Amino acid sequence: MLLAIWAAAFVLLWVDLDWLHAAASTALGLLVVLSLLDARRETWLVVGLIAALGGLLLLFGGDPGQILHGLDRSLVFAALLPTLSLTRAVARGMRSVRVAQHRIATLPLRWAGIGLLFGAHAFGSVLTTGAFALMSAVVPDDAPEPTRRAAALATLRGMNTVALFSPFLVGFAVAYTYLPDVPVWQVFALGGALAAAGHAIALALFARPLSIEGVRAGLGCLAPIALPMGGAAALVVIASQLLPVSTLGAVLVVMPALAVLHFAVRPHRAVPVLTETRDAMGRLGDDLAVVSAAMILGTLAETAPPIREAVAPWIAAHLPPWAAFGVTSGSMIAFALVGMHPMITGTVMMAAFAGSGLAIADLPLMLAMLFGWGLGSMNSISSLSLITAAQMFRVRPLGLAFGPNLLFTLVFGLLTTAVLTALNAELAG
Numbered sequence: 001m002l003l004a005i006w007a008a009a010f011v012l013l014w015v016d017l018d019w020l021h022a023a024a025s026t027a028l029g030l031l032v033v034l035s036l037l038d039a040r041r042e043t044w045l046v047v048g049l050i051a052a053l054g055g056l057l058l059l060f061g062g063d064p065g066q067i068l069h070g071l072d073r074s075l076v077f078a079a080l081l082p083t084l085s086l087t088r089a090v091a092r093g094m095r096s097v098r099v100a101q102h103r104i105a106t107l108p109l110r111w112a113g114i115g116l117l118f119g120a121h122a123f124g125s126v127l128t129t130g131a132f133a134l135m136s137a138v139v140p141d142d143a144p145e146p147t148r149r150a151a152a153l154a155t156l157r158g159m160n161t162v163a164l165f166s167p168f169l170v171g172f173a174v175a176y177t178y179l180p181d182v183p184v185w186q187v188f189a190l191g192g193a194l195a196a197a198g199h200a201i202a203l204a205l206f207a208r209p210l211s212i213e214g215v216r217a218g219l220g221c222l223a224p225i226a227l228p229m230g231g232a233a234a235l236v237v238i239a240s241q242l243l244p245v246s247t248l249g250a251v252l253v254v255m256p257a258l259a260v261l262h263f264a265v266r267p268h269r270a271v272p273v274l275t276e277t278r279d280a281m282g283r284l285g286d287d288l289a290v291v292s293a294a295m296i297l298g299t300l301a302e303t304a305p306p307i308r309e310a311v312a313p314w315i316a317a318h319l320p321p322w323a324a325f326g327v328t329s330g331s332m333i334a335f336a337l338v339g340m341h342p343m344i345t346g347t348v349m350m351a352a353f354a355g356s357g358l359a360i361a362d363l364p365l366m367l368a369m370l371f372g373w374g375l376g377s378m379n380s381i382s383s384l385s386l387i388t389a390a391q392m393f394r395v396r397p398l399g400l401a402f403g404p405n406l407l408f409t410l411v412f413g414l415l416t417t418a419v420l421t422a423l424n425a426e427l428a429g
Contacts, residue, residue: 001031002082002281002288009079013249025071028078032071032292035285042387043286046341050293053344054300062304070296073177076248077291080173085280087168087255088130089273090262096224097123097134103221105138112138113154114207114218117199120158122222125166126229129388131159136392145395152393153405154206156378160385161198163374164367165191167236167251170291171373174343176247177295178350179362184240184247186363188233191370194419198412205408232258287384291343298347311352321359321428325368325420328353329413332372333379337401341383342376361427364420371416375409 008024011017036047058064091097100122104115116135123131135155139148163171165188176182203210232254239250263270301307319327328349332342346369353360377383381401390397 001027002078002284005031005075005078006082009075010252012075013245013252021072021075022068024075024078025068028074028288028292029068029071031078031285032289035289039286039289043289045339046290046344047293049340050290050297050344053348054293054297057297057300057304057306060304060306062300066299066303067296070299071292073299074288074292074295076177076252077170077173077295078288079252080170080248081284081287081291082277082281083252083255084128084168085284086259086273086277088127089276089280090259090269091123091126092130092134092276093269093273094225094228096228099224100221101134101138103224104135104218107217107221111214111217113150114203114214115221116151116154117158117202117207118218118222120155121162121195121199122225122229124159125162126168126232128162128166128169129159129384131155132385132388132392139393148393149395149399149403152389152395152400153403154202155393156385156389156400156405157198157202157206157408159389160374160378161195163377164195164198164370167233167247169373170287171342171346171370171377173248174291174294174346174373175350175366175369178298178347179366180246182362182366184250185237187366187370188237190363190367190423194367194371194416197415197419198408201412201415202408205411206404290341294341294343294347297344298351301348301351307348307352315352315358319358321424322421324353324358324360325364325424326413326417328365328368329372329375329417332369333376333409333413336376336380336383339381341380342373345376346373359424359428361424363427364424367416368420371413375413378405379409 005024005027008020008027012020012024036044039047054062100119104119107115116138119138120131120135123134127134132155135151135158139151143151163169166172167184172187203215207214235254235258236247236250239245239254240247243250243253245253259273263273328346331349332345335345336342350365350369353365377385379401380386381397386397386400390400
């Protein structure tokens with residue numbers, strides 16, 4: 001069923017067919033319901049909370065017809081998630097990835113944290129949470145718990161800052177459903193610059209004594225993957241400009257095409273990659289359930305009287321535009337700390353600001369959401385990132401959620417908010 005929905009979503013990139021929208025949305029709703037029958041407890045908790053919030057919106061005048069519209073907006077994720085699984089399977093088997101991983105593993109101990117930070121960032125930009133498996137493999141099995149915890153924290157800092165610019169994360173897709181007119185190259189440029197600033201902050205806070213030699217060695221580990229990953233990102237940008245599709249549509253077109261090219265050059269890789277992709281698609285039910293539920297909630301919130309007639313006007317009357325960015329990312333992170341996935345808070349905040357009439361430019365608002373998504377997931381015990389890191393490095397999740405990364409989040413957040421506020425003043429006047 002997921003394969004059929006994937007195909008339908010791809011067709012809808014090029015042809016707008018009402019009957020196909022309705023059929024694919026209905027099929028996705030059925031798939032979500034079936035997925036919940038075998039979902040993890042964490043998924044039930046998140047979806048249950050979203051359902052409760054959605055029920056309140058419906059109780060206070062929300063339009064039930066928006067539920068199907070929310071599923072229709074979720075179709076892109078039904079295509080994106082399998083595409084990312086295919087991309088991950090291809091990348092994991094590339095020789096350049098293995099060489100980079102080996103270089104990080106052979107760094108001197110005093111530079112290990114730098115290598116993990118940079119490596120997780122590079123791998124995470126395409127492999128997403130698969131970066132944790134690669135980075136945990138470079139830590140010795142007999143390493144003491146404090147060493148494994150420090151390694152997990154460094155990997156989380158590297159992996160989750162990719163949310164600021166990577167088109168291969170779900171947060172990027174959610175942001176573009178609300179702000180589709182932002183040029184992707186602007187997100188890459190600003191998000192990449194902020195991520196680099198975040199790395200500088202991380203090095204200043206945790207890589208002491210810091211040396212240029214150590215930074216150079218850490219960056220040198222990434223040389224084998226710079227060309228393939230940079231080339232893929234460049235092709236996404238070019239496709240988004242030349243083809244009559246959105247940025248997400250460009251990802252859906254470019255990445256499978258690159259996979260086909262990979263198979264043409266290395267035909268022996270086709271079977272293992274497709275097998276791994278098929279297995280990964282069988283595990284996507286939980287993710288699809290959460291993202292579809294969140295999109296339904298966000299769609300309900302856009303038209304629900306409590307948001308349209310109370311929250312949005314209150315924001316317009318009382319919240320200065322410069323505060324929008326700190327409120328967006330800050331609320332996402334704050335609620336994430338108590339277990340609410342940033343996807344929930346982020347979709348509601350986007351719906352509220354979209355109808356507020358504030359002088360807010362799309363680009364800084366998108367980056368505020370992406371920052372809240374990435375850094376909120378880094379510190380949330382309900383996020384896949386933190387749970388995976390805890391499993392891979394064999395440490396307690398709470399020790400990762402409430403620890404040194406909170407200081408990093410605070411310092412990085414203050415800088416990011418200042419940058420986005422200044423940018424908005426320039427763009428929105």
